[in-house]
Amino acid sequence: MKKRHLPVHFQNFLTIVTRHASLVTCHASRITCHASRVTCHLSIFLLFLTVLTSSAAHASDKMDFAKADQLTYRLYQEKKWDSLIIIGKQALRHDIDYYYLRIRMGIAYYERGQFITAINHFSTALKFNVADPVGLEYLYFSYFNSNRATDAYSLLPSMSPEMRNRLYIKTPVIEEVRMEGGGNFTAGGQSKGKQSQSGTKSIYAEIDRYGNSYYGNAGVRVNLWNIISLKVAYNYLNFSKTKSFNWSLIEDRLVKKADCTWGYYNHYSFDTVYKDTTCDYRINQNEAFLEARIMLPAGFRIIPSFHMLNVRYPNIQAHYVGQTVNDTLLYVSYLDSAITFPFKRTIYSFTQNDTSFYNYVAGITVTKDFSIFTMGLSGSWSNLNGKNQVQAGGSLTYYPLGNLNLYGNTTLTGFFQGSDSRLLLNQMIGAKITPWLWAEATLLYGDHTNANIYNGAIVYNNSDKIDYRLGANLIFVLSKHFQLSLIYQYYRKEYQQLYYVKTTDNLFVPQTKYYPYSTNSIIGGVTWKL
Numbered sequence: 001m002k003k004r005h006l007p008v009h010f011q012n013f014l015t016i017v018t019r020h021a022s023l024v025t026c027h028a029s030r031i032t033c034h035a036s037r038v039t040c041h042l043s044i045f046l047l048f049l050t051v052l053t054s055s056a057a058h059a060s061d062k063m064d065f066a067k068a069d070q071l072t073y074r075l076y077q078e079k080k081w082d083s084l085i086i087i088g089k090q091a092l093r094h095d096i097d098y099y100y101l102r103i104r105m106g107i108a109y110y111e112r113g114q115f116i117t118a119i120n121h122f123s124t125a126l127k128f129n130v131a132d133p134v135g136l137e138y139l140y141f142s143y144f145n146s147n148r149a150t151d152a153y154s155l156l157p158s159m160s161p162e163m164r165n166r167l168y169i170k171t172p173v174i175e176e177v178r179m180e181g182g183g184n185f186t187a188g189g190q191s192k193g194k195q196s197q198s199g200t201k202s203i204y205a206e207i208d209r210y211g212n213s214y215y216g217n218a219g220v221r222v223n224l225w226n227i228i229s230l231k232v233a234y235n236y237l238n239f240s241k242t243k244s245f246n247w248s249l250i251e252d253r254l255v256k257k258a259d260c261t262w263g264y265y266n267h268y269s270f271d272t273v274y275k276d277t278t279c280d281y282r283i284n285q286n287e288a289f290l291e292a293r294i295m296l297p298a299g300f301r302i303i304p305s306f307h308m309l310n311v312r313y314p315n316i317q318a319h320y321v322g323q324t325v326n327d328t329l330l331y332v333s334y335l336d337s338a339i340t341f342p343f344k345r346t347i348y349s350f351t352q353n354d355t356s357f358y359n360y361v362a363g364i365t366v367t368k369d370f371s372i373f374t375m376g377l378s379g380s381w382s383n384l385n386g387k388n389q390v391q392a393g394g395s396l397t398y399y400p401l402g403n404l405n406l407y408g409n410t411t412l413t414g415f416f417q418g419s420d421s422r423l424l425l426n427q428m429i430g431a432k433i434t435p436w437l438w439a440e441a442t443l444l445y446g447d448h449t450n451a452n453i454y455n456g457a458i459v460y461n462n463s464d465k466i467d468y469r470l471g472a473n474l475i476f477v478l479s480k481h482f483q484l485s486l487i488y489q490y491y492r493k494e495y496q497q498l499y500y501v502k503t504t505d506n507l508f509v510p511q512t513k514y515y516p517y518s519t520n521s522i523i524g525g526v527t528w529k530l
Contacts, residue, residue: 063094072104081108099128103135110138114402115145120371123299133163140169147404149175149529154227154295171223172530180485180525181216187518203508204247205499206318210464211240215523219289227295235287239462243316246276249346252327265330277350283313289457299369307361307456309384315355321347359384363391363456372399378413384450384461390416391451393424405432415451422446426453436478442471442489465494465514481529489521 068091075084088105091097106121122139126132136159143152153171156164164170219233249272256267291305326340363380374397382389393413400406411426423446430440444453448466452459460466469491476484494514501509 063090063096065096065098068094068096068101069098072101076104076107079111081111084108085112097124099125099132102128103132103138106135106138106142109402110142113405115142116372116399116404117402118142119146119369131158133160136163137167140167145403150223150227150229150293150295153223153229156226171226173222174530175221175223175229176527176529177220178525178527179218180487180523181214182487182521182523184213184215184491184519184521186211187520202248202499202511203502204245204318204320205497206243206245207495207497208241208243208463209495210462210493210519211242213237213239217525229293231289231291231293233289233457235285235289237283237285237287239283239285240280241283241313242278242280244276244278245318245348245350246274247346247348248272248274252325252343252345263331263333266328268327275348279316279350279352281314281316281352283311285312286310287459291455291457301365301367303365303367303455305361305363305365305456307363307452307459309359309361309459309461310356311359311461312354312356314352316350316352319349319351321349323347359459359461361452361456361459363452365455372402373397378455380452380456382450382452382456382459384459385463387417387450389450395426404430404438406430411453413451413453415446417450422451424448424451430473436476438475438477440471440473440475442469442473444469444471463496465496467492467494467516483527483529485523485525485527487521487523487525489523491519491521493517493519 068087071087072084072091075081075087084104085108088101088108091101102121102125106118106125109115109118109121119139119142122135122142125135126139129135136155140152140155140159143149143155156169156171159169214237216236217233219231221229221231223229250270251273253269253271254266255269258265258267287307287309289305289307291303294302296302323345324342325345327343329339329341331338359382361380361382361384363378365376365378367374367376376395376397378391378393378395380389380391382391391413393411395409395411397409398407400408408429409427413424413426415422415424425443425445427443427445428440430438433439444466445468448460448469449464450461469489471487471489473488474486476486478484494516497513497515499511499513501511503509
């Protein structure tokens with residue numbers, strides 16, 4: 001095919017266009033380069049402006065006394081409590097602290113319903129002005145709204161008679177009265193009937209099991225003085241128990257009597273047999289509890305307590321007697337004489353003796369308030385079930401929202417009884433569900449046998465091992481004077497079996513075994529607050 005040639009003038013035109021395109025591309029590259037440089041310089045300039053603006057803004061945010069006082073006063077008048085709290089915190093971070101700042105912040109928290117947080121600010125405000133009626137009034141009602149009546153009454157000496165009359169404030173002799181009662185129900189009933197022995201080598205075994213129990217409490221808190229209150233309570237407990245015994249023995253039994261011309265002879269068998277017996281009885285326990293609450297300056301409290309217990313029950317014991325008898329082997333009639341052989345029989349007898357004794361628990365707790373936290377240190381000394389116990393622990397109570405809408409308590413306690421030492425945990429979390437209902441969940445973990453909780457108010461002096469306790473409480477606030485409570489508790493426990501085995505050396509060695517079981521407790525209560 002013949003190649004076509006473009007006209008000369010058209011070729012010249014393409015050459016010119018190509019050269020101009022190259023020049024345009026070159027200029028475009030230079031423009032792009034310049035644009036990149038401009039963009040770079042512009043970015044540096046904007047960064048500089050940002051830093052400068054930030055520095056200027058930071059300089060403008062710098063807080064001083066005049067600005068803090070002006071802003072918080074304006075926000076207080078406008079009732080903008082959230083903004084007032086933010087500015088107040090900023091002022092405190094700049095070491096600006098004075099009476100009106102604390103009063104305004106306290107009122108802001110009070111209006112938001114965060115009464116426990118408000119207490120900290122009103123208390124600090126009163127350090128600047130001890131007799132300030134505004135701070136005293138707000139602090140008084142903040143304590144009451146935080147369920148701390150004794151703290152509120154401790155402020156009365158600082159109030160003038162006119163102020164107390166105006167607010168109708170006085171310290172009642174009786175602060176509150178509480179009554180509660182319920183039952184503890186053991187899974188599996190009373191555990192009556194025969195108890196199996198522990199192994200084929202066991203020659204004796206006994207089990208002392210708890211059944212259902214009943215509980216009643218009546219208590220009153222009285223105010224001895226503005227800074228001292230005293231709680232007096234009486235507890236009654238009634239436990240049903242079942243004590244089971246079973247044992248093995250070799251029993252001689254006449255199988256056959258064979259007559260002969262000269263008399264007769266006897267055939268015996270010697271078999272291992274098992275016997276048992278069961279005894280039902282009850283334990284009655286009467287308790288008296290005293291606890292004083294002493295308010296000290298700077299949020300300190302000293303809380304001594306004393307708990308006396310009287311325990312009465314029939315003590316049932318087994319007694320072993322080895323009796324030697326002579327069995328007749330044969331009898332010769334013409335001599336009127338018998339030939340015997342000795343045999344040792346095992347005989348158990350049982351006795352029941354009424355038993356009564358006293359136990360005690362003496363404790364002391366010291367607490368200190370830190371804003372929305374309360375820290376406590378506690379110790380107790382007790383003599384329970386013939387043994388001495390010592391406890392020492394620490395607790396932390398916290399109110400994350402600054403009020404009683406959400407709260408909790410964590411307590412760790414060291415328990416010491418001779419060579420026995422344990423670490424015990426007590427955890428509680430509570431929350432406001434509705435305006436008239438609060439709910440709490442509790443956990444006790446660790447063997448609380450012979451231990452006490454709540455500064456000695458509750459004593460676990462029964463003989464069974466407590467692995468843990470789960471609880472749920474409902475508190476119904478009917479009015480400012482009446483409350484109802486419903487308490488459910490689940491216990492995981494272990495009862496003990498004592499048994500003896502005979503060794504190859506004919507020695508009787510005691511052994512123990514533990515068996516788990518559970519109980520459910522339901523308690524109802526009513527509180528009357530004056």
